[in-house]
Amino acid sequence: MGIISFILIGSSLAFPAVALYALWWAGREGQLRHHDKAALLPFDQEEPLGQMTDVVLNRSSFPKQTLTNKA
Amino acid sequence: MNYGPLLFLGILFTLASSWFGLVVMPNQQLGSLQPNMDTNTGVVFPQPLPGEAAQGRELYRSLGCNYCHTQQVRREGFGSDIARGWGKRGSVARDYIYDRPVFLGSSRTGPDLTNIGERQPSYEWHYSHLYNPQTTSKGSIMPPYAFLFELRRVGPDGPSTNAVKLGGEFAPEPGWEVHPKPEAKQLVEYLRSLRSSVALPEAPLPKLE
Amino acid sequence: MAALSPWDSNLGQSNRAQLAEIDASCRGSVLLFFLSGMLWLLAGTVLALLASYKLHAPGFLGDAAWLTFGRIRTAHLNAVIYGFSAEVAVGVILWLMCRLCRVPLMAQSLINSAAVLWNIGLVIGIVGILAGDTTGVEYLELPKYCTPILFLSFALIAVWTIVIFRFRREKHLYVSQWYILAAVLWFPWLYSTAQLLLVMDPARGAVQAAVNWWYGHNVLGLWFTPVGLASIYYFLPKVIGRPIHSYYLSVLGFWTLALFYNWNGFHHLVGGPFPAWMITISIVASVMMIIPVVATAINHHFTMIGHFGKLKYSPTLRFIVFGAMSYTVSSLQGVLSAVRWFSETAHFTHHTVAHAHWGMYAFFTMTMFGSMYYILPRITQREWPSERLISLHFWCTAVGIILYVAPLSWGGWLQGKAMLDAQIPFLEVVKVTLPYLKLRTVTGVILAVGHVAFFANICWLLVRTFGPYRQPEPMILAGVQPQTAPVGK
Numbered sequence: 001m002g003i004i005s006f007i008l009i010g011s012s013l014a015f016p017a018v019a020l021y022a023l024w025w026a027g028r029e030g031q032l033r034h035h036d037k038a039a040l041l042p043f044d045q046e047e048p049l050g051q052m053t054d055v056v057l058n059r060s061s062f063p064k065q066t067l068t069n070k071a
Numbered sequence: 072m073n074y075g076p077l078l079f080l081g082i083l084f085t086l087a088s089s090w091f092g093l094v095v096m097p098n099q100q101l102g103s104l105q106p107n108m109d110t111n112t113g114v115v116f117p118q119p120l121p122g123e124a125a126q127g128r129e130l131y132r133s134l135g136c137n138y139c140h141t142q143q144v145r146r147e148g149f150g151s152d153i154a155r156g157w158g159k160r161g162s163v164a165r166d167y168i169y170d171r172p173v174f175l176g177s178s179r180t181g182p183d184l185t186n187i188g189e190r191q192p193s194y195e196w197h198y199s200h201l202y203n204p205q206t207t208s209k210g211s212i213m214p215p216y217a218f219l220f221e222l223r224r225v226g227p228d229g230p231s232t233n234a235v236k237l238g239g240e241f242a243p244e245p246g247w248e249v250h251p252k253p254e255a256k257q258l259v260e261y262l263r264s265l266r267s268s269v270a271l272p273e274a275p276l277p278k279l280e
Numbered sequence: 281m282a283a284l285s286p287w288d289s290n291l292g293q294s295n296r297a298q299l300a301e302i303d304a305s306c307r308g309s310v311l312l313f314f315l316s317g318m319l320w321l322l323a324g325t326v327l328a329l330l331a332s333y334k335l336h337a338p339g340f341l342g343d344a345a346w347l348t349f350g351r352i353r354t355a356h357l358n359a360v361i362y363g364f365s366a367e368v369a370v371g372v373i374l375w376l377m378c379r380l381c382r383v384p385l386m387a388q389s390l391i392n393s394a395a396v397l398w399n400i401g402l403v404i405g406i407v408g409i410l411a412g413d414t415t416g417v418e419y420l421e422l423p424k425y426c427t428p429i430l431f432l433s434f435a436l437i438a439v440w441t442i443v444i445f446r447f448r449r450e451k452h453l454y455v456s457q458w459y460i461l462a463a464v465l466w467f468p469w470l471y472s473t474a475q476l477l478l479v480m481d482p483a484r485g486a487v488q489a490a491v492n493w494w495y496g497h498n499v500l501g502l503w504f505t506p507v508g509l510a511s512i513y514y515f516l517p518k519v520i521g522r523p524i525h526s527y528y529l530s531v532l533g534f535w536t537l538a539l540f541y542n543w544n545g546f547h548h549l550v551g552g553p554f555p556a557w558m559i560t561i562s563i564v565a566s567v568m569m570i571i572p573v574v575a576t577a578i579n580h581h582f583t584m585i586g587h588f589g590k591l592k593y594s595p596t597l598r599f600i601v602f603g604a605m606s607y608t609v610s611s612l613q614g615v616l617s618a619v620r621w622f623s624e625t626a627h628f629t630h631h632t633v634a635h636a637h638w639g640m641y642a643f644f645t646m647t648m649f650g651s652m653y654y655i656l657p658r659i660t661q662r663e664w665p666s667e668r669l670i671s672l673h674f675w676c677t678a679v680g681i682i683l684y685v686a687p688l689s690w691g692g693w694l695q696g697k698a699m700l701d702a703q704i705p706f707l708e709v710v711k712v713t714l715p716y717l718k719l720r721t722v723t724g725v726i727l728a729v730g731h732v733a734f735f736a737n738i739c740w741l742l743v744r745t746f747g748p749y750r751q752p753e754p755m756i757l758a759g760v761q762p763q764t765a766p767v768g769k
Binding site: 053 | 295452455514517518595597654663664670
């Protein structure tokens with residue numbers, strides 16, 4: 001049980017403590033709210049929700065109305 | 072929802088945990104093992120490799136032998152390693168203290184070599200096998216290491232005793248003979264040095280029946 | 281960049297001009313990583329075919345040390361891991377980060393010098409391996425005279441990623457960004473620790489094997505896997521036009537992967553000369569991996585449900601869905617392989633080789649192919665020249681890798697069973713594996729055809745100077761046409 005064991009045990013207590021504090025802090029700051037809104041991030045006005053992108057193969061059989069650009 | 076700081080902390084702490092657990096802790100427990108001296112016989116084990124075998128070990132590394140051959144014997148009751156004669160006892164961490172790098176290996180495309188020095192002590196077998204594995208092990212998929220050998224003309228005093236004895240389809244043209252280069256000698260010295268017949272306090276040899 | 285304002289922090293406000301500028305800014309650097317990665321893929325494929333053929337025809341090209349199996353196999357591994365996989369991964373990271381942070385690619389000279397350095401280091405390293413300078417440490421074979429170059433290069437990549445993150449215009453973070461940030465921060469840590477304790481100043485004895493597998497498993501699990509998952513989480517919703525099924529589930533998947541994956545490494549040492557606690561802790565962590573894997577699988581599957589018909593039209597979707605399914609299969613196979621009773625048989629056999637290819641090829645490589653199919657037309661503003669080559673690429677790689685890994689997993693199991701019976705001579709065990717090794721060479725040829733088809737299509741895409749392909753109105757490039765778009769406010 002040298003100094004290194006002391007450091008190991010100490011740090012294995014300290015790290016989770018800091019982690020838990022960070023989680024509590026983040027929750028208090030409201031960082032964990034409205035999480036699922038981020039699911040919309042890949043989409044934008046140009047490539048909006050509900051529109052398939054990357055139609056490359058078998059184009060002739062692709063339903064036409066979904067292909068045309070909205071505007 | 073800018074939780075960047077939280078994310079960074081999480082990323083660092085998760086890896087830090089296994090860095091402590093799987094790097095620092097094993098180094099604490101196994102990183103300063105010393106060789107053992109048997110109080111009855113005075114034998115010290117393990118020992119650093121002598122020069123030629125150490126050079127052979129470098130060849131073993133450079134040719135990538137460790138991708139098809141392991142050097143670790145699993146304990147009795149877990150796998151057939153001991154039953155196959157690959158070692159007399161299971162390997163323990165202390166066996167490897169002088170190895171740089173350690174050749175535990177991860178694949179047994181070929182057999183384990185922990186105890187090859189006891190299983191095949193003959194220089195002749197090793198030379199022949201390295202020159203072309205088919206000479207001793209028909210059907211083996213080990214590549215030939217003929218580039219560790221050279222062809223020489225038979226001298227005026229007749230065939231040299233150092234030449235590799237090769238019969239049948241493997242024999243060189245009449246008037247020529249196959250000699251091991253120094254590299255082949257080193258590699259064979261290394262292979263012959265691999266033995267697992269010395270007991271350690273944490274790994275006794277099984278009693279003979 | 282002033283031209284890009286006004287930006288606001290509301291979701292989904294990039295207009296056509298902004299997207300076009302981001303994509304165009306990525307062109308040079310992403311192409312540099314993609315093209316050099318593809319060259320490494322072709323080199324790695326040739327080396328793979330040689331190595332595979334040699335394993336059932338041992339005399340083939342056996343007259344020179346640099347062509348021996350032990351070196352060719354090692355050169356193959358390093359060419360596809362550090363050449364193809366890592367470089368294409370960085371290319372995908374660049375584009376995804378720019379798109380999701382909604383900023384054009386900054387500090388181009390920084391990232392381009394990283395690409396050049398990485399390739400120089402790797403050429404030196406692979407030549408070194410063929411010349412016999414391998415370190416002999418699995419997954420870290422590149423000789424020590426080239427690894428500082430690689431480390432410097434990766435440090436630049438990590439710095440670039442953090443710079444982009446710091447200057448992002450979109451304050452919200454998407455799950456793909458977590459995976460990418462984690463990957464670029466985890467990898468330098470893993471690599472430097474492993475280099476230090478294994479190559480520069482080796483630890484004592486068996487500790488090296490411990491560090492080796494902490495690194496070896498994590499380089500796959502904490503570097504390639506996060507990049508692959510980042511791609512799936514972005515492209516799957518993007519292509520089908522529907523958000524990920526449950527964002528909370530993706531949070532769970534990320535943090536459980538971060539917690540458990542990095543403790544997995546020692547399941548490669550089952551039966552080895554180590555105290556039981558080390559092995560057991562990794563087996564436990566490996567079994568815990570069921571949580572992130574199943575969470576991710578459920579999430580992806582429920583996102584795709586009702587949209588499988590779209591596979592007909594999108595090459596990206598085909599490769600990404602194949603990769604996502606393979607992630608589930610290969611991860612569950614990995615969990616199984618970690619358990620002691622299974623390991624007793626399958627450890628040390630070709631089963632492990634098959635598992636590595638489930639993960640690195642059927643999951644990761646296929647995912648990267650899919651990402652490249654999406655990114656390349658957008659950064660070059662050109663359409664794929666040949667649908668036939670796309671189909672050939674997809675079917676060769678999909679069929680080829682299934683025919684590779686499924687039979688070889690089984691063959692490895694038979695090999696292990698035969699090896700467990702000490703009455704069966706070793707050469708008979710070798711005989712058991714031969715049909716599977718030969719089949720592997722055949723599948724290697726099929727995969728090679730797919731790779732050549734893909735490379736040809738990329739070259740064609742880059743050299744053609746004529747206008748949009750076939751159809752009169754822009755379709756897949758709708759988002760990146762430089763003309764002004766009507767922005768509905």
